[in-house]
Amino acid sequence: MTQIRNLARVFVLIxxxxxxxxxxxxxxxxxxxxxxxxxxxxxxxxxxxxLWREPTGSLRLAFEQVTGPVADRLHRTIVTVLMGSDxxxxxxxxxxxxxxxxNVFDDHGIYAEPVSSSYCxxxxxxxxxxxxxxxxWQGGDRTAGYLQRSADGGKTWSDPIYPLDPAQDRMYPTQxxxxxxxxxxxxxxxxxxxxxxxxxxxxxxxxxxxxxxRTWKKVWTMPPEVGACEESDLAELPDGDLLVVHRAxxxxxxxxxxxxxVQNVFHRTESGWQIxxxxxxxxPHSGFPELLATADGIVLHIATDGVxxxxxxxxxxxxxxxxxxxxxxxxxQLKDGSILVVGHVGGDNVYxxxxxxxxxxxxxxxVQK
Numbered sequence: 180m181t182q183i184r185n186l187a188r189v190f191v192l193i194x195x196x197x198x199x200x201x202x203x204x205x206x207x208x209x210x211x212x213x214x215x216x217x218x219x220x221x222x223x224x225x226x227x228x229x230l231w232r233e234p235t236g237s238l239r240l241a242f243e244q245v246t247g248p249v250a251d252r253l254h255r256t257i258v259t260v261l262m263g264s265d266x267x268x269x270x271x272x273x274x275x276x277x278x279x280x281x282n283v284f285d286d287h288g289i290y291a292e293p294v295s296s297s298y299c300x301x302x303x304x305x306x307x308x309x310x311x312x313x314x315x316w317q318g319g320d321r322t323a324g325y326l327q328r329s330a331d332g333g334k335t336w337s338d339p340i341y342p343l344d345p346a347q348d349r350m351y352p353t354q355x356x357x358x359x360x361x362x363x364x365x366x367x368x369x370x371x372x373x374x375x376x377x378x379x380x381x382x383x384x385x386x387x388x389x390x391x392x393r394t395w396k397k398v399w400t401m402p403p404e405v406g407a408c409e410e411s412d413l414a415e416l417p418d419g420d421l422l423v424v425h426r427a428x429x430x431x432x433x434x435x436x437x438x439x440x441v442q443n444v445f446h447r448t449e450s451g452w453q454i455x456x457x458x459x460x461x462x463p464h465s466g467f468p469e470l471l472a473t474a475d476g477i478v479l480h481i482a483t484d485g486v487x488x489x490x491x492x493x494x495x496x497x498x499x500x501x502x503x504x505x506x507x508x509x510x511x512q513l514k515d516g517s518i519l520v521v522g523h524v525g526g527d528n529v530y531x532x533x534x535x536x537x538x539x540x541x542x543x544x545x546v547q548k
Contacts, residue, residue, distance in 0.1 A: 212538060414471065443456060
């Protein structure tokens with residue numbers, strides 16, 4: 180397979196940024212950025228990345244690609260491009276293109292993947308034995324979002340798994356994280372069918388699975404007055420607690436007012452979770468929250484406005500002197516300790532309006548305690 184070479188100039192920046200947070204110092208350097216994929220068309224539509232590591236150690240990257248006429252959506256081609264890297268993101272190669280589900284369209288012209296592909300933009304988890312668990316939004320004959328499991332690398336998928344009764348609630352799963360003890364945590368937006376015309380009733384729900392995603396139990400509902408929206412992310416702390424950062428949208432009379440970042444901690448107990456109070460974050464809202472717990476025990480918040488870190492469960496955040504990420508970033512730590520971030524150039528762009536590219540950033544951290 181042809182390896183994807185740089186499609187844009189590589190920027191190599193050396194940042195030496197050091198700051199203190201609860202007696203900890205973090206230095207970031209050797210930041211570099213490069214384009215790793217562009218659509219065969221210009222302008223290209225490639226967006227909504229999913230990033231994970233296979234049990235074999237190889238990296239996998241999936242994203243949505245749309246090609247074809249701008250004016251005639253019925254003759255466009257929508258696929259998920261699946262990329263692989265066997266050398267820790269030094270090179271990437273295309274593994275295959277996965278056709279979208281049929282008879283499913285996105286009325287907004289964006290967010291194609293939640294209704295067309297088994298590889299959703301964020302909700303993906305990988306179990307130790309290679310089982311994939313993903314979340315999909317409604318589409319086709321499915322009138323509510325659901326989860327699916329795959330035991331063969333995404334070639335086939337299970338019947339839909341509904342954490343809530345689809346006759347009562349519309350569900351929009353957006354994030355699945357696997358914890359060290361094997362439990363899975365799910366974030367989703369939920370709209371009661373009794374109030375589905377009211378946007379402010381899209382409440383944020385958290386669920387837990389202790390049987391590898393087959394069944395789910397509700398953990399917490401964020402009060403609507405604190406914020407709506409289906410987007411949150413969580414990072415497991417060294418003591419097993421969860422630091423959770425939320426996109427919180429605010430409405431008045433069903434009219435959107437603003438979006439902010441807020442956070443809280445889920446404290447682990449023998450029977451489940453004790454939910455801590457919701458507090459404001461010091462950084463601005465910027466797309467989907469992306470958290471990464473590093474091997475050094477710190478947590479990164481990665482967004483288009485920059486990279487922040489905390490060593491004390493979000494009591495203090497410090498911004499690193501690094502460039503912002505691509506849009507809707509996904510991140511993981513490489514085997515040498517470097518941080519890999521992937522995302523797309525652009526934003527919530529309707530097809531044919533912006534030339535999108537899949538980008539990656541890599542930088543190193545030094546943590547002194």
